[in-house]
Amino acid sequence: NLSQALIDHLPKAELHLHIEGTLEPAMMLELAKRNGVELPYASVEEVAKAYEFDCLQDFLDLYYQGMSVLLTERDFYDLTWAYLVRVHADRLTHVELFFDPQAHTDRGVAFETVLAGITQALEDAKKEFGITSKLIMCFLRHLPEEEAFEALECACKHKDHIFGVGLDSSEQGHPPEKFARVFEAARKEGFTPVAHVGEEGTAENVRDALDLLKIERVDHGNHALDDAALTKRLADQQTPLTMCPISNWRLKGIPSLSASPVKKALDAGLLVTVNSDDPSYFGGYLNDNYRAVVEHLDVTEQDVVTLAKNSFAASFLSDGEKQAHL
Numbered sequence: 114n115l116s117q118a119l120i121d122h123l124p125k126a127e128l129h130l131h132i133e134g135t136l137e138p139a140m141m142l143e144l145a146k147r148n149g150v151e152l153p154y155a156s157v158e159e160v161a162k163a164y165e166f167d168c169l170q171d172f173l174d175l176y177y178q179g180m181s182v183l184l185t186e187r188d189f190y191d192l193t194w195a196y197l198v199r200v201h202a203d204r205l206t207h208v209e210l211f212f213d214p215q216a217h218t219d220r221g222v223a224f225e226t227v228l229a230g231i232t233q234a235l236e237d238a239k240k241e242f243g244i245t246s247k248l249i250m251c252f253l254r255h256l257p258e259e260e261a262f263e264a265l266e267c268a269c270k271h272k273d274h275i276f277g278v279g280l281d282s283s284e285q286g287h288p289p290e291k292f293a294r295v296f297e298a299a300r301k302e303g304f305t306p307v308a309h310v311g312e313e314g315t316a317e318n319v320r321d322a323l324d325l326l327k328i329e330r331v332d333h334g335n336h337a338l339d340d341a342a343l344t345k346r347l348a349d350q351q352t353p354l355t356m357c358p359i360s361n362w363r364l365k366g367i368p369s370l371s372a373s374p375v376k377k378a379l380d381a382g383l384l385v386t387v388n389s390d391d392p393s394y395f396g397g398y399l400n401d402n403y404r405a406v407v408e409h410l411d412v413t414e415q416d417v418v419t420l421a422k423n424s425f426a427a428s429f430l431s432d433g434e435k436q437a438h439l
């Protein structure tokens with residue numbers, strides 16, 4: 114069918130992707146064996162069966178458990194390379210990916226080990242596939258501000274490889290203001306700020322992230338649409354939103370894919386994009402998310418083209434680089 118072919122053929126960027134969320138069950142078991150790590154699963158089927166989530170926190174618990182198998186530079190390389198090979202097949206040509214260093218340094222894995230494995234795979238994908246990339250380091254919002262400052266200190270030694278800072282993990286109880294100071298410091302150091310807000314949290318969190326953290330892109334932002342004035346502000350300023358339909362559905366942020374706010378955001382004139390978030394855990398890579406939008410929302414083929422174009426427009430590539438991708 115036409116939409117399917119269109120999705121497969123359009124060059125696309127992915128702007129909301131946690132590299133640790135691409136860890137497939139088969140690789141998880143393989144790395145557990147390679148590294149002598151104990152997991153509560155005996156087979157790929159058992160891992161897959163555990164992936165039933167009632168909310169964001171349910172998922173986060175398994176996400177942090179799963180990444181316990183990632184220990185060496187090679188592990189981070191293999192993880193990142195597998196994702197890039199997979200999305201090259203989806204005609205992805207640019208990716209801005211998140212990583213969660215605190216989830217690794219807390220387990221005794223060095224910041225440099227994590228970064229070296231990821232960046233080597235990104236460099237190889239540029240050479241092999243022509244895929245361009247930017248790396249965004251996320252602060253874990255359930256951890257203290259002081260630990261975010263420690264992560265920022267590490268990032269400052271690697272400005273050549275880290276483009277931006279983000280904010281992820283549990284939104285409830287950890288509002289943007291908790292990170293106002295570390296974001297200010299990060300901006301002063303030249304990092305571009307983004308944040309997960311309005312996923313389980315309210316429009317107020319989205320507004321606070323814009324005003325207090327000065328974010329240049331909203332990750333998720335579903336609940337921004339609850340507030341008409343905020344929606345208008347985002348449309349007027351063309352602040353990008355990185356939405357993740359399958360993730361929202363699997364974490365029960367929406368009752369069904371037909372309740373995804375992607376179409377509403379398009380119709381409101383927002384610079385909205387479609388992304389996979391944690392494809393292994395949620396059961397869908399980039400094109401699966403585009404297909405979900407086509408199958409469950411009343412979108413036209415023109416909307417699909419707009420979403421793919423938005424993915425570059427909303428990226429942090431320069432205008433010249435954006436043109437080269439279209």
Ligand code: ES4
Pocket residue numbers: 131134169176281282283309312360390391
């Ligand atoms: C995440 Cl879906 C989602 N939300 C918040 N934090 C995250 N980390 C990885 N995936």
Ligand code: ZN
Pocket residue numbers: 129130131281309332390
């Ligand atoms: Zn996310």
